[in-house]
Amino acid sequence: MLLEVDGLCVNYGHIEAIRDISFGVEEGTITTLIGANGAGKTTTLKTISGLRKVRAGTIKFDGKDITNLPPFERVMMGLSQSPEGRGCFPGMTVLENLDMGAYVRKDRKTPAYRADLDRVFDLFPRLKEREKQAAGSMSGGEQQMLAIGRALMAKPRLVLLDEPSMGLAPKLIQQIFTIISEINSQGTTVLLVEQNAAQALKRSHHAHILETGEIVKSGTGAQLASDDSVKAAYLGGDV
Structure with a gap:
């Protein structure tokens, strides 16, 4: 267990x-x-x-x-969590938010880190399109994707x-559950x-x-x- x-x-x-x-x-x-x-x-x-x-x-x-x-x-x-209410950092970009999810990792400059970032972008293509956009300017659905992606960056x-x-x-909703x-x-x-x-x-x-x-x-x-x-x-x- x-x-x-x-x-x-x-x-x-x-x-x-x-x-x-x-x-x-x-x-x-x-x-x-x-x-x-x-x-x-x-x-x-x-x-x-x-x-x-x-x-x-x-x-x-x-x-x-x-x-x-x-x-x-x-x-x-x-063990990581995507909280209720998303909890994105509104003034930070999508990429910066994702990087915050990986704050405990010591391999940020390695191919493994890039592979995990690519995995998040594969799961949520919208985040790739918005990677330089401030999280606070995105829709609720996009922020939910970002919150889950950020949790995944902790591996x-x-x-x-x-x-x-x-x-x-x-x-x-259907997309998120898929x-x-x-x-x-x-x-x-x-x-x-x-x-x-x-x-x-x-x-x-x-x-x-x-x-x-x-x-x-x-x-x-x-x-x-x-x-x-x-x-x-x-x-x-x-x-």
Whole structure:
């Protein structure tokens, strides 16, 4: 198991945001967390990447306990995140944003670095066209592509994607999910938080449903997509 979350509890002050959740992410898979707003999905990702303090429980990455490691050390181990809301640096160019994603790498002047940059441009040709453009002047869809591309420049074994389809037009949503599947097929493990449950479950090997900070149902993407209670709550009655 590449990522193991065991008995995780996280508080915001006196409020329990996550209560005793446990799940794993197998290497080479796409695992999705779905649930309503406030269910604890984003908090889970932030805690895995080191941006939230753990009250109880452990997080292991590739067998190593990373529960109390600072975020940059987790990135160096091969774990990176594309945050909710994209978080691009608006005054910096596309190329500069991508370079920021690789800040922990020591091989920036090597062919390996160029190959990873080319991989991002192959996945997102629009970014190649805009490489000298300020990120803040691009559309929401382009900024989402940039946020994912920036996370990939850290050369992660596991990439955390938080609401990658939020606020995008339907055509772009389809494109983003196709690219997520391509990223996974190229060898990067994906942990996905997503409101568009139908699209996410269609592409996921494993999925978990969070409600008020607890995992209430788990299964394969196909199992949850065909579950009547899941359909009623998250899929509008159908996939």
